[in-house]
Amino acid sequence: MTTGNYDVVRDDIKSILSQPGYDDGSIGPVLVRLAWHASGTYDKVTKTGGSDGATMRYAIEANDPANAGLAYARDFLEPIKEKHPWISYGDLWTLAGVVSIEAMGGPIVPWKPGRKDKLESAVPPNGRLPDAEKGADHIREVFYRMGFTDREIVALIGAHCLGRCHGDRSGYEGAWTYTPIRFNNQFYVMLTKQNWHEKKLDNGLIQYADDKDKLMMLPADMAFLHDPQFKEVVQIYAKDKQTFFNDFAAAFGKLIELGVNREEEESKL
Ligand code: HEM
Known part of the structure; x- marks a missing residue:
């Protein structure tokens, strides 16, 4: 199929981001x-998995409990x-991910087309x-499998400045920051500045709450405070x-390029 104009798609994505009835409005x-x-x-x-293929279209991957709620997206x-x-x-x-990050005030993430649905x-x-x-051990195992360094892992978790946890999706509840539809470094600021204590939810899950019980952290987020190597980078980003x-x-x-194979395309040129 002939390729169209990606800038038009970018504009169309931007135009649907604001959804007043949804979560925090975006x-x-x-x-x-x-x-x-x-x-x-x-x-x-x-060399399996990754964004090339869009395999979350299929029920097995869509129904991975980790992907609960992504049908909305x-x-x-x-x-x-x-x-x-x-x-x-x-x-x-x-593309929707990078357009959203930019539209919410974040950096311009490099993006290239060329993924094929598998x-x-x-x-x-x-x-x-x-x-x-x-x-931390589990987090390193998962992100090293993808090929990330400790510093890159800490950078990526900063996306928890955005959005919230939903009881009917992950079972956890609440937002990490007071600005859940702005991309900023508030995840690190909140993680290091607030006083976090354990909170047991009715469903038995444990998360962390600040003194005012307004914000939350996941056990995995707290690992970034407790692991000395992660914490060093957290402190840099907080400042x-x-x-x-x-x-x-x-x-x-790098994340959205993992496993993207354009060779076939290029060899045809
Ligand atoms: C240790 C790694 C991570 C864990 C354990 C984790 C876990 C979670 C969980 C449990 C939720 C709540 C889902 C829900 O109930 O709707 C969530 C939300 C979210 N995560 Fe992560 N995450 C991790 C890393 C990342 C990374 C690397 C990114 C992006 C770079 C990211 C971006 C987000 C965003 C934007 C949301 C909010 C979604 C919404 O508002 O619907 N997370 N994450």
């Missing part, structure tokens, strides 16, 4: 999460796919995405928003 956060979960299944050893983007049928889902989902046989096994109940923006743009740009 679908930007859940679109960022879609781009991340579509990409975060990558395994550098087997995929459904919001469907009219844009219908309007521009030439764009692959993999390109649309990743058959169901390309669906990676469930369970490759991080578990919010676990700590220096520009360094965070630069590092985040590079790390998110």
